[in-house]
Amino acid sequence: MPPFDVPEGDPFGPHNLPYGVFSPPGSSERTVGVRLGDHVLDAGAAAHALGSPYASLLARPSLDALLAAGRTAWSDVRRALTAWVTVPAHRETVEPLFHPLSEVTxxxxxxxADYVDFYASENHARNVGRMFRPDAPDSLTPNWKHLPIGYHGRSGTVVVSGTDVVRPSGQRKAPADPAPVFGPSVRLDIEAEVGFVVGVPSELGRPVPLGGFRDHVFGLCLLNDWSARDVQAWEYVPLGPFLGKSFATSVSAWITPLDALDEARVAPPERTHELLPYLDDTGEEPGGYDLRISVAVNGHVVSEPPFSTMYWTAAQQLAHMTVNGASLRTGDLYGSGTVSGPTERERGSLLELTWNGRDPLELPDGKRTFLEDGDVVTLSAWAPGPDGVRVGLGEVTGRVVPAP
Known part of the structure; x- marks a missing residue:
């Protein structure tokens, strides 16, 4: 089907237009692309062909220049792209610049730049608390309702969807073991998350307030925070996640601009504790997003976590991440933390879905507690869009390969 003729209701129609970077068939050159249906528009070539002033932002091998350009430019470029793929007068010029999605790299x-991961789902945090602190008076830690808990990860191991994930090795020690052992993780897990991509940097020493979220954050994508639970359990006291998390983080090849998700904005869950002023979003525009995520293992859907249940919003996470004066850089990525809903079918990790391995999942190809070599995990999602049309988020997939 010709790219201009996207079927009505396609989740990647002109109301969406996520950004990515691709190489055309037979070429190693990289350029910015915009997805429309099952095609990719060479955005830089289109800008040149139409004499657009935005060619300097789009005829690039990455999104970095566009990210740094700021909110006004983001909106202007989006309006221009929408016209290029919808106005009939542009069709003859633009249509030859599309490539079938199946043929590009x-x-x-x-x-x-920097990578931070949070712990913002109350359902996930309570599940973890019940598993590992069953005798505690509250399944949440004392600070959980007062600030978004997070940790700094490793930006150099963030990989694009489709990249194989090598099973990590490390130290592990079960409670009954007399000493730790070294070897490949035997409790390899996933975490279904949403990643937020920072465009405009901030000045060192100057926090970003809640209201500055849309001035700094360009868009979002699906994110899989792969986790070696056995390595993590032995190493995390007292400083938190380290090697159990840093070996790989998978993100979608497509970044959905925040402007495409205006219809999906929702209020977060009711706050049960008074927040300090820098986190108090009373009176701010709705900070939650109604994203419907699906988690599949080897093509079999095992969970459908709802992002609308997240207690801490992306704006609050950004405010907390910078409140000490830490600066933002173009390309900073921060993850929402595992997305889990209130029911068993809505849990965003195998740790929760199998209750720490106690209740194996029944898959068509056998039982699973944690991931086996060869398993393929795919996250997909959609959000409500204008006039009842869905906004599709680019999927993120990864296959587990054996440790070397």
């Missing part, structure tokens, strides 16, 4: 769309 997709790349990591931006240079990841």
């Amino acid at each position: 997709l790349h990591l769309p931006f240079a990841v």
Whole structure:
């Protein structure tokens, strides 16, 4: 089907237009692309062909220049792209610049600067608390309702969807073991998350307030925070996640601009504790997003976590991440933390889905507690869009390969 003739209701129609970076068939050159249906528009070539002033932002091998350009430019470029793919007068010029999605090579769309991951789902945090602190008076830690808990990860191991994930090795020690052992992780897990991509940097020493979220954050993508639970359990006291998390983080090849998700904005869950002023979003525009995520293992859907249940919003996470004066850089990526809903079918990790391995999942190809070599995990999602049309998020997939 010709790219201009996207079927009505296609989740990647002109109301969406996520950005990525691709190489055309038979070429190693990288360029910015925009997805429309099952095609990719060479956005830089289109800008040149139409004499657009935005060619300097789009005829690039990454999204970095566009990310740094700021909110006004983001909106202007989006309006221009929408016209290029919908106005009949542009069709003759633009249509030859599309490539079938199945024929291109997709790349990591931006240079990841810093990477931070949060722990923002109350359902996930309570599940973990019940598993590992069953005798505690509250399944949440005392600070959980007062600030978004997070940790700094490793930006150099953020990989694009489709990249194989090598099973990590490390130290592990079960409670009954007399000493730790070294070897490949035997409790390899996933975490279904949403990643937020920072465009405009901030000044060192100047926090970003809640209201600055849309001035700094360009868009979002699906994110899989692969986790070696056995390595993590032995290493995390007292400083938190380290090698159990840093071996790989998979992100989608497509970054959905925040402007495409205006219809999906929702209020977060009711706050049960008074927040300090820098986190108090009373009176701010709705900070949650109604994203419907699906988690599949080897093509079999095992969970459908709802992002609308997340207690801490992306704006609050950004405010907390910078409140000490830490600066933002173009390409900073921060993850929402595992997305889990209130029911068993809505849990965003195998740790929760199998209750720490106690209740194996029944898959068509056998039982699973944690991932086996060869398993393929795919996250997909959609959000409500204008006039009842869905906004599709680019999927993120990864296959587990054996440790060397």
